[in-house]
Amino acid sequence: MNIAHRYNSATNSWEVSLSGEVDVYNAPQLKDALHSLLDEKVADMIIDCKELKYIDSTGLGVLIGVLKRIKDNNGNDSGNITITNLKPYIEKIFKITGLDKIFLIEVQE
Amino acid sequence: MGEDRVYLRVPAKPEYILVIRLTTSAVATRAGFDVDEIEDIKVAVAEAGTVIMNQKNGVGTIELSYKIAGVNGIWIHISAPETEEVTIPYTENEQAELSFYIMESLMDNVERNEKDGFIRELKMYKEFGG
Numbered sequence: 001m002n003i004a005h006r007y008n009s010a011t012n013s014w015e016v017s018l019s020g021e022v023d024v025y026n027a028p029q030l031k032d033a034l035h036s037l038l039d040e041k042v043a044d045m046i047i048d049c050k051e052l053k054y055i056d057s058t059g060l061g062v063l064i065g066v067l068k069r070i071k072d073n074n075g076n077d078s079g080n081i082t083i084t085n086l087k088p089y090i091e092k093i094f095k096i097t098g099l100d101k102i103f104l105i106e107v108q109e
Numbered sequence: 110m111g112e113d114r115v116y117l118r119v120p121a122k123p124e125y126i127l128v129i130r131l132t133t134s135a136v137a138t139r140a141g142f143d144v145d146e147i148e149d150i151k152v153a154v155a156e157a158g159t160v161i162m163n164q165k166n167g168v169g170t171i172e173l174s175y176k177i178a179g180v181n182g183i184w185i186h187i188s189a190p191e192t193e194e195v196t197i198p199y200t201e202n203e204q205a206e207l208s209f210y211i212m213e214s215l216m217d218n219v220e221r222n223e224k225d226g227f228i229r230e231l232k233m234y235k236e237f238g239g
């Protein structure tokens with residue numbers, strides 16, 4: 001798993017690129033990385049998953065926790081995580097778990 | 110293909126989930142499933158391994174048994190045979206709920222052998238074309 005990030009001041013959001021495979025082994029690493037961004041500045045996130053090959057429930061749990069923190073910080077339930085370029089077979093996991101309703105999802109063409 | 114069986118035994122440590130995924134993918138390929146079905150089986154079995162693994166801190170083992178059931182499909186049993194003490198019942202783990210949504214959606218049948226909030230074994234079945 002690899003994570004790259006930059007802050008986009010124009011959109012006031014973190015742009016994160018997530019690649020490889022996320023599972024129970026490296027999900028703690030993903031959690032630390034994303035929360036450290038929020039420690040620096042709480043803002044919406046756009047996570048590019050173009051090179052993401054696999055994510056399991058522990059990885060999804062990390063994303064849920066990060067979204068919760070953004071919304072809790074903003075109050076009135078505002079704040080979003082946009083997940084872009086999802087592969088169709090990974091989008092299927094988001095749909096099964098209902099997470100396509102809480103994240104903004106864009107599927108890879 | 111007749112009723113071929115494949116067995117895998119790995120330490121119940123997060124770093125071995127990759128071994129479970131790769132082996133499951135290989136067995137499903139050999140059984141004759143298509144690409145989408147192989148992905149479903151791989152994801153479901155890895156979730157099962159994660160649920161069982163997350164019930165206990167410390168080293169144990171996870172055993173997987175794959176039975177390719179002729180022309181019909183595949184049965185996979187995932188168990189923790191040596192685990193005697195559970196430190197984190199799966200019912201207290203919110204993650205497990207997500208895992209079960211995934212397993213039950215991707216497989217044609219999922220059975221739990223559980224007692225006192227502890228899952229000792231999960232059995233799942235996927236039919237060809239299912």
